[in-house]
Amino acid sequence: MSKPSSKMSLDKKHNMTGWAFLTPAALLIFLMSFVPMIQAFLLSFKMGKGNNLSTADPIFANYTRMFTDTVFTQSIKNTFFYLIIQVPIMLVLALILASILNNRQLRFKGLFRTMIFLPCATSLVAYAIIFRTLFANDGLVNLALVNLGILKTPYAFLTHATSAKIIIIIGLLWRWTGYNMVFYLSGLQNIEYSVYEAAKIDGASPIQTFFKITVPLLKPTILLTAIMSTNGTLQLFDESVNLTDGGPANASITMSHYIYNMSFKYVPTFGYAAAMSFLILILVAVLAFIQMKVGDKRD
Amino acid sequence: MTKGKKFLMYAFLILMSIISVFPLLWMVMAATNKSxxxxxxxxxxxxxxxxxxxxxxxxxxxxxxxxxxxxxxIILTFVSLIICSLAGYGFEIFHDKAKDAVMSVILLAMMVPFVATMIPLFRMFSSAHLLNTTVGFLLPTVSTPFLIMMFRQSARSFPHDIIEAARIDGLSEIRIFFQMFIPTMRSTYAAAMTITFMNAWNNYLWPKVIMTDAKSQTMPMVVANLTQGYVTDYGMLMLAVLICTLPTAIVFFCLQKSFAEGITGAVK
Incomplete structure (x- = not known):
């Protein structure tokens, strides 16, 4: 207390050390996320091919173009189809698996957990190619279905619009259910097991326990996984490229895949691609906001 | 629990396990067979x-x-772990209002989809001659809000008395971090390593954008290239998929336990 000035400088030094620790990471995020995001926004008002860009006329030309571009509207529909069908099925399945595996009387718990989590060890490209091969015309699934007498001739899963989309959903479920299950298992470990034992003594059925205890107590984790999955699905790329190649005739293409094609596969139209990518940014933000609002309300 | 219910539960788990493992097992078998x-x-x-x-x-x-x-x-994982753990430690141990505000802004970056930054990044990197380079590969993903958050959580459980004692002993802040924090938080580092290595190895979109030279291509890109031809040799293709999966699978098996622990830490 006798020397307030020296204490001040010590505090200041302490404070500066803190900033020194976090500056590299913070600066990188600023330069690699926020700066490009603003650049993408500015770029979305430019027109032209390659690096030969000029201001769009009218200024919103790229944005109005999106709504008349049938491939892009198809890619939005596809992405939302994956989102609406796959994410709820996956999260419910993961929750059910986690609550079964949380049961203390269960045997071989570790083994089941490892096996169900195993798909997460494969890369997205690798599993997309495995599924593409399994569901090929001469693939194992067709072979099995024909031999079992369910199909007379092999069905071209990947060249029919609806089945191609369903195969992508099956692939996503396979790859990500175990991943989300691990999050729920971690969340369940924070819940006192005695709560479950008390519920059992009170005569609650497993289904009641699931809805009255597990789901409400896991709400923050469910919210986190819902936001992560929504975010991931809106950015789906690897599967669309390697499982179906967006086909047949763009019937299963995702938004990211189409943006990639417009920027790097064909003659680049960076301005238009940036406008489309900015729409994804807005969608991600809006959906995350809605999910957080819904998550808050149920209290 | 009745016997019937128990049977159903095990049957369900066994079915799910078979579905999860079968495609991988099939891949291994296919790699050893003729197309x-x-x-x-x-x-x-x-x-x-x-x-x-x-x-x-x-x-x-x-x-x-x-x-x-x-x-x-490997380079990405190493640099990423250092930068992000320094930041997570800094945000927690030296926290004040200004730093907490910076942290919330950083968390917003989690919401920025990669496609939205990909095109400006590509233009930026090609004019900086970073195409086909390791630096170009790692810069966009070396610092992630997720890892910073994970290390901030783990720093919360790091006892402040130890830091105070070390300070009195005259240890510099950076030495406290390297000599005391890192060895104590081994399990967090193991989890962060698993996640970062797997993401780096599996990344497909960004390398596809910047690795324009065939010599700089990554394993997932090469595997994807194999499906481009008209006739597919399934045995060879599945062997390529297997080789591409092995490194992440090994890391995953070695660090599986700490991976789950690390996620628990991040969720809390």
């Missing part, structure tokens, strides 16, 4: 592994792709 045997539905190990391997080496430059993937992923 015709794969399409005939052979599910047993074959004797064609070496032949598939020779064909694979002839079809694509797998050796250099593996080397590239290892180089990019």
């Amino acid at each position: 015709v045997d794969v399409t005939r539905g052979r599910l047993l190990p074959g004797t064609y592994l070496i032949e598939n391997f020779k064909n694979l080496l002839a079809a694509q430059d797998v050796g250099s792709a593996m080397l590239n993937s290892f180089k990019y992923s």
